[in-house]
Every structure is written in structure tokens, then in C-alpha cells.
Amino acid sequence: xxxxxxxxxxxxxxxxxxxxxxxxxxxxxxxxxxxxxxxxxxxxxxxxxxxxxxxxxxxxxxxxxxxxxxxxxxxxxxxxxxxxxxxxxxxxxxxxxxxxxxxxxxxxxxxxxxxxxxxxxxxxxxxxxxxxxxxxxxxxxxxxxxxxxxxxxxxxxxxxxxxxxxxxxxxxxxxxxxxxxxxxxxxxxxxxxxxxxxxxxxxxxxxxxxxxxxxxxxxxxxxxxxxxxxxxxxxxxxxxxxxxxxxxxxxxxxxxxxxxxxxxxxxxxxxxxxxxxxxxxxxxxxxxxxxxxxxxxxxxxx
Ligand code: MG
Numbered sequence: 001x002x003x004x005x006x007x008x009x010x011x012x013x014x015x016x017x018x019x020x021x022x023x024x025x026x027x028x029x030x031x032x033x034x035x036x037x038x039x040x041x042x043x044x045x046x047x048x049x050x051x052x053x054x055x056x057x058x059x060x061x062x063x064x065x066x067x068x069x070x071x072x073x074x075x076x077x078x079x080x081x082x083x084x085x086x087x088x089x090x091x092x093x094x095x096x097x098x099x100x101x102x103x104x105x106x107x108x109x110x111x112x113x114x115x116x117x118x119x120x121x122x123x124x125x126x127x128x129x130x131x132x133x134x135x136x137x138x139x140x141x142x143x144x145x146x147x148x149x150x151x152x153x154x155x156x157x158x159x160x161x162x163x164x165x166x167x168x169x170x171x172x173x174x175x176x177x178x179x180x181x182x183x184x185x186x187x188x189x190x191x192x193x194x195x196x197x198x199x200x201x202x203x204x205x206x207x208x209x210x211x212x213x214x215x216x217x218x219x220x221x222x223x224x225x226x227x228x229x230x231x232x233x234x235x236x237x238x239x240x241x242x243x244x245x246x247x248x249x250x251x252x253x254x255x256x257x258x259x260x261x262x263x264x265x266x267x268x269x270x271x272x273x274x275x276x277x278x279x280x281x282x283x284x285x286x287x288x289x290x291x292x293x294x295x296x297x298x299x300x301x302x
Contacts, residue, residue: 079249115190120287
């Protein structure tokens with residue numbers, strides 16, 4: 001099953017993607033998080049109804065599949081060893097040893113943008129805008145301290161994310177990843193949620209193309225800590241709720257680790273794709289995000 005959030009007459013509606021059309025679930029059934037909370041069986045019952053309105057699948061009407069967040073977006077760092085190694089010596093004195101357990105952090109839900117939405121770039125905010133193709137998941141049932149064997153049963157579905165990051169803001173505020181990962185409307189997600197029964201996720205190939213050139217390419221099975229282990233570790237003593245989103249880390253090929261380095265600029269187009277998950281396609285546009293700040297431009301700090 002592929003579930004999307006689509007704009008219909010200016011309002012978000014949840015729909016089922018079926019070939020070139022979307023069958024809309026009843027508005028009274030609620031938003032994506034409400035449906036996920038009701039569970040797969042309830043969604044299956046709605047999907048079986050013969051009276052659902054259908055609209056054509058028009059990509060530009062697709063919104064981020066999840067619009068409502070009960071907490072920050074949960075994030076994984078360094079989950080492909082080739083990515084960990086490529087950044088060695090390039091962390092501006094913040095290098096660490098190879099971790100023995102997953103690295104977690106969070107970012108603001110205000111980062112969320114649609115699967116085909118423009119991303120505003122302001123050189124005053126950061127001189128080092130970078131991309132990170134990732135597989136994301138949404139939790140389907142409340143869980144705490146689950147075993148690895150139980151962990152994947154807690155996942156409702158999978159989708160794509162591009163964890164666009166500001167490398168200078170990651171360094172500027174100490175050894176943290178919140179600030180350089182939380183600029184408004186910089187993380188596209190989607191294009192829709194795919195349920196696990198439709199995927200052979202370990203064999204999926206995750207890619208990012210920048211202006212048509214492949215910059216990142218890896219199989220999900222190359223993860224340092226598989227998804228079951230991420231959920232077991234993250235839920236260890238900490239309750240995960242239906243609708244919680246976890247992004248699972250990016251493979252090698254980020255712009256900051258390249259020689260010469262590659263940073264995003266206005267006019268660039270990023271396409272993130274993975275087998276069975278569709279693609280995100282986002283353009284970088286100039287924006288004024290700094291308003292009346294008295295903090296000096298990050299570009300002048302270079
Ligand atoms: Mg990331």
C-alpha cells in the first residue's frame with residue numbers, strides 16, 4: 001500500500017496511490033497520523049470501500065505525507081561506514097572514534113517540505129549547504145524497549161528524506177547537530193509512505209543526483225546499524241509513538257567530504273530516489289531567511 005497526503009481544493013487529504021490516480025480516504029477519517037494510529041486493519045477497511053472519490057495523480061499536488069508531529073524528527077548519524085570514513089579529518093576538530101552504538105539526534109519539524117517543493121537558500125544563514133539522501137520510517141504502534149526481533153513490527157511504513165544540512169552551523173554551536181539541521185523548510189520527505197509488505201528494503205538502492213550527476217549511491221543493507229537495531233536502541237527506555245518519524249542516516253558522497261567540496265547553490269536540482277520508494281525532486285532557490293538579524297553573515301565569516 002502506498003499512502004500519500006495530497007492537496008485537494010487547498011486542503012490536505014490522505015489518499016491511496018493506485019497507478020495514475022489517487023483514491024481519497026474519507027476526510028472524517030483524519031490525517032495521516034490519525035490513520036496510522038488507527039492501524040493498518042482500519043486503513044484496509046477504508047481502502048476496501050467502493051465509494052472513494054478518485055483524483056488524478058498530479059505530482060505537484062503531493063504534500064509531505066506527514067503534516068503533524070508530536071515531537072522532533074528523530075535522526076541517525078553516521079549509519080554507513082563509508083560516510084563515517086569520508087568525513088574523517090573534515091569535522092573541524094570534532095572527530096570521534098567509530099561508534100559502537102547508533103548515533104542519534106533530532107531536528108525541528110519546521111524543516112519539513114513537500115517531495116517536490118522548492119528549498120530556500122540564504123548565504124547569510126550558511127555558506128555550506130549540503131545534501132543527505134536517507135530512508136525514513138514512521139512508527140506505527142507505541143513501543144518501548146522492544147527487541148530487535150520485534151522492532152520492525154513497530155514500523156508502519158517507509159519513505160525518502162533529504163536531510164539538507166548547514167555544515168558551518170553544525171560546527172559553530174559546539175558538538176551538536178540540531179542547529180545545522182533545523183533551518184525551516186529544508187527537509188523534503190515523501191513522496192508517499194510505502195508499507196513494508198511492498199518492499200525488499202535491504203536490497204533497495206538509495207541514490208542522490210545533483211543536477212543529473214550521481215553523488216550518493218548505496219544499498220540499504222550497507223547500513224552500519226540495521227533498522228531493527230536502530231529501533232531497539234532508540235526505544236530503549238524511551239517510548240516511541242505512532243507518527244514518530246526516524247531518518248536512518250546517509251551514505252558517502254556528501255558535498256562537504258568531496259575534494260573539492262561541493263555546496264548547494266540557487267538553481268541546483270536534487271533528486272533522491274530508492275528502489276520501491278519513488279523519488280524526491282527539489283530545486284534550490286534564493287531566499288531571505290535572515291530578516292533583521294544582527295548575527296553576521298556566515299558567508300562573510302569564511
Ligand atoms: Mg542525516
